Amino acid sequence: MAGRGRALLRWAAISVAIPVGLAGVAAAAVYAIGEMRLDKRFEAVPVTPLRVSKGNAQEGARLVRVLGCAGCHGTSLAGEDFYGTAAPNLTRMARSYDRDHFARLLRTGVRADGTSVVWAMPSDFFAKLADDQIAHIYAYLRSIPQAKDAVGPRRFGLAERFAFLTGSLFLSAEVSRPEQPAAIAPKASESGFGAYFTSVACAECHGFDLAGGDGTPPLALAIQAYTPETFAAFLKTGKTAGGMDNLMMSGVARGRLSVLTNGEVSALYTYLSGLPVE
Ligand code: HEC
Ligand code: HEC
Structure with a gap:
């Protein structure tokens, strides 16, 4: 009886040890694969010298x-x-x-x-x-x-x-995108400004096509609620056309977009209100 008890105990111990051992092996494998990914080299991505002198x-x-x-x-x-x-x-x-x-x-x-x-x-x-x-x-x-x-x-x-x-x-x-960046960013007075500026400052949340998603509205539609004046006020204060604070966008406006110049704000408005509404 005592012998059988010990055998059972031994089996119990082994049956616990096997999964624990396997989990250890799996964890080590996950760790190692992660290390390989983090260490992956992308040296072939070219280093292209900037075509401008010292920045401001x-x-x-x-x-x-x-x-x-x-x-x-x-x-x-x-x-x-x-x-x-x-x-x-x-x-x-x-x-x-x-x-x-x-x-x-x-x-x-x-x-x-x-x-x-x-x-x-x-x-x-x-x-x-x-x-x-x-x-x-x-x-x-x-x-x-x-x-x-x-x-x-x-x-x-x-x-x-x-x-x-x-x-x-x-x-x-x-996931990096092949782009041929310009040497000089378009100025607010230039025709390329709206497309350039929205791609670097709005696309992150409103999508590359500005069509919205993940809780953000399509910008072609959202701009319809604004006049040039209420839009300028929105970017400075975060107060929407409806006079409210948005969950995220009001903070983006105050923290990031309130430093835009009047010229940039009006060029942005012109660009957004010219986008085709689906
Ligand atoms: C949405 C969040 C986010 C934004 C916006 C962001 N970063 Fe980062 N950045 C990170 C995180 C997170 C890391 C660390 C990533 C890692 O170690 O793999 C990082 C890493 C870096 C690094 C370190 C690279 C290295 O050698 O390890 C630099 C430099 C950097 N960011 C510059 C910038 C600059 C300049 C801007 C604005 C133009 C910017 N980041 C905007 C989140 C952000
Ligand atoms: C960090 C994310 C983020 C960035 C960057 C961002 N937005 Fe938004 N935006 C949002 C979210 C989220 C909403 C939906 C309202 C909310 O939840 O705050 C929104 C809503 C809006 C609205 C509708 C406001 C209303 O009347 O309710 C407008 C207009 C807008 N964004 C314009 C812009 C423009 C223009 C840019 C670039 C210059 C921009 N956003 C950049 C996240 C962002």
Whole structure:
């Protein structure tokens, strides 16, 4: 009897140990696959020299707001946790990049060492950024005093690595869009302004075709509720045509779009109200 009890106990112990052992092997495999992905090199993505001279730091400060860098990298740009991924300290990062590699990173997600950032850094929306605007941003980031890191180094746990397998986490370099960016961004007075500006400043949430989705309205339709005056007031204060605050857009307006010039706001209005309504 005693012998049989021991045998049963032994089987029980083994039957627990097998799944625990298998789970360990699976976890190690997920970890290793994640490591391979994070280490994947994209050196073939070209580093194209910017076709402009030194940027203007003041204009860079404005673009950093318009493009929402501070929304993820922290208001002082010293870094912030962005849904579990460390958006690093830009005052330090900009000093560790030369300007042309910085441009490649912004537009394609490929770091100086050839690895890629993960999707959370929206480089596919910056693929079209013109050379001069990148030069302004770079000049600004290097002009402000280097701050202490407000987040630790990036670390990917088992859950994030598992997300690589399911496809919900991916590398920015794998979704980067082939674009031929302009040397100089169109001015508000030029015909290309609306298409360019919306592609870098609105598409991130309203979609590349500005047709909306994921809780955002199609812009061709949304603009119908606005006159040039109420639209200008909306971008400055966040108050919609209906006089209310929106859940997200009012913050985007106040935090990012309130720094647009009057000329930019009216050119944007003209462009949006000229879009065909489906
Ligand atoms: C939606 C959030 C978001 C926005 C907007 C954003 N970033 Fe990031 N950025 C991140 C995250 C998250 C990381 C870290 C990704 C990683 O480590 O894989 C990152 C990484 C970076 C890096 C570090 C690259 C490296 O070598 O590790 C730089 C530089 C950078 N971003 C610059 C910018 C600039 C400049 C802007 C604005 C033009 C910007 N980011 C806008 C989220 C964002
Ligand atoms: C970070 C995401 C984000 C960005 C960037 C963004 N929007 Fe929005 N926008 C939203 C969301 C979400 C809504 C829906 C209302 C809400 O939930 O806040 C919205 C709603 C709107 C509306 C309708 C407001 C109303 O009357 O209710 C307009 C107009 C608009 N956006 C214009 C723009 C323009 C123009 C740009 C670019 C210059 C832009 N948005 C960039 C997220 C964004």
